[in-house]
Amino acid sequence: xxxxxxxxxxxQSFWLDYIRRDFVEGGELRRMIEEDGLRGVTSNPAIFEKxxxxxxxxxxxxxxxxxxxxxxxxxxxxHLALRDIRSAADLxxxxxxxxxxxxxxxxxxxxxxxxxxxQGTIEEAxxxxxxxxxxxxxxxxxxxxxxxxxxETLLAEGININITLLFSxxxxxxxxxxxxxxxxTRLQRGTxxxxxxxxxxxxxxxxxxxxxxxxEQKLKTATASERSRIESLLGRAAIANARCAYARFRxxxxxxxxxxxxxxxxxPQRLLWASTSTKNPCYRDVxxxxxxxGPDTVNTMPPGTAAAFRDHGLLRNSLEEDPTGAARTLAxxxxxxxxxxxxxxxxLDDGVKAFAAAFQSLLDAVRAEVMA
Numbered sequence: 001x002x003x004x005x006x007x008x009x010x011x012q013s014f015w016l017d018y019i020r021r022d023f024v025e026g027g028e029l030r031r032m033i034e035e036d037g038l039r040g041v042t043s044n045p046a047i048f049e050k051x052x053x054x055x056x057x058x059x060x061x062x063x064x065x066x067x068x069x070x071x072x073x074x075x076x077x078x079h080l081a082l083r084d085i086r087s088a089a090d091l092x093x094x095x096x097x098x099x100x101x102x103x104x105x106x107x108x109x110x111x112x113x114x115x116x117x118x119q120g121t122i123e124e125a126x127x128x129x130x131x132x133x134x135x136x137x138x139x140x141x142x143x144x145x146x147x148x149x150x151x152e153t154l155l156a157e158g159i160n161i162n163i164t165l166l167f168s169x170x171x172x173x174x175x176x177x178x179x180x181x182x183x184x185t186r187l188q189r190g191t192x193x194x195x196x197x198x199x200x201x202x203x204x205x206x207x208x209x210x211x212x213x214x215x216e217q218k219l220k221t222a223t224a225s226e227r228s229r230i231e232s233l234l235g236r237a238a239i240a241n242a243r244c245a246y247a248r249f250r251x252x253x254x255x256x257x258x259x260x261x262x263x264x265x266x267x268p269q270r271l272l273w274a275s276t277s278t279k280n281p282c283y284r285d286v287x288x289x290x291x292x293x294g295p296d297t298v299n300t301m302p303p304g305t306a307a308a309f310r311d312h313g314l315l316r317n318s319l320e321e322d323p324t325g326a327a328r329t330l331a332x333x334x335x336x337x338x339x340x341x342x343x344x345x346x347x348l349d350d351g352v353k354a355f356a357a358a359f360q361s362l363l364d365a366v367r368a369e370v371m372a
Contacts (some may be wrong), residue, residue: 002037
C-alpha cells in the first residue's frame, strides 16, 4: 500500500512543499489528493521564484500583463501567485470539509521584508486573508522576535497561521504559548475557536547540515579517543531536537489549561516538520520522514522526498522513541561545545535572509518579464 497514504494511520498528515501553475491546474494536485492522501500544500518565496522563473507556466499571463502595461512587480507577482493559491485551496476544500478544518490548507507567506516589522506583518496578513478569501488558507509568519506578537494578534482575530522558520525548542515554546493565549482571548471575546487552525513549522534537515559541519571541524583536530564520540553524533541532532520539541508539544497541549480550551472545540497547534529533504547523500533519503512519525503532526515534503517515501518509506510510530536518548544527544553536543542555541539563532537569521533574497530575485525577474 502507498506509504504516504498510511501516514494517516499514525495520526500524521502528509502535505506537499510545492506549488506551481501546471501542478495545480494540470491535474497532478488532484491526483495526489485522491491517490496519495495529500492533505495540504505549503509555499514560500523560493518555491514561487522557481515556479515563475524556471517554467513557461506563466508566460501567457505575463504577456497579457505586458500588453496591458501592468508595471508593478509586486502587483504582478501577487496576481500570479494568488491565482495558484486560490485554485489549490479550492481543490483541497473537500479535504478541509471532510476533516472538519483539521487539514486541507494552503499556506502563503507574508513578504520576507516584514520579518522584523510586527505591525507591517499584521496588516499584510489581514490584507492577504481578505484578498484570498478562502477559509482553508494559512498565512505564514516567520518566528522572529517581531513575528511572535503578530502571530498572537492574528490568531486572536481568527486568521489561520503557519508559523515558519522554527529551529529552537525555546522559540517553539513561545509560539505554543502565544497560540494558547490567542485561543483564550477569543473565548473572552465570545468568539468561536473550533475552526481556528495553526501549525508550527519546525525545520529539520538544516540543523543536521549546520551541526555536522561543526562536528566535522572538530574531527580534524580530534584525538583517537575523541573521534568515535564525535562521529556518533553526526546526523543525530535534528531528529533529537525535533523529538524534544514534540515532547514539549505533548506537555503544552494537555493538562487543565488545555482541557478548558479543548472543551470549547479548540484544536492543538500541530507541529509541522519542514525542511525534510535529506541534504547529506550518506543519509537515508527519507530519514526525516521515517524518524518523525507520530500523532497530531504534519510532514510537508518536497516532491522528491514524497516520491521516495511513497516508493520505499517504512512506517512506525517513531516520534516518541527513546526520549531520554534524544535529550542525551543534545547534552552530548553541548559537552563538545557545540551550541544548539547558537546554531538555531543563526539558522533563523539565515532563513529570513534567504527568503528575502529569493523574493527580491523573483520580483526582479517578474519586472524584467513585464517590462521587456
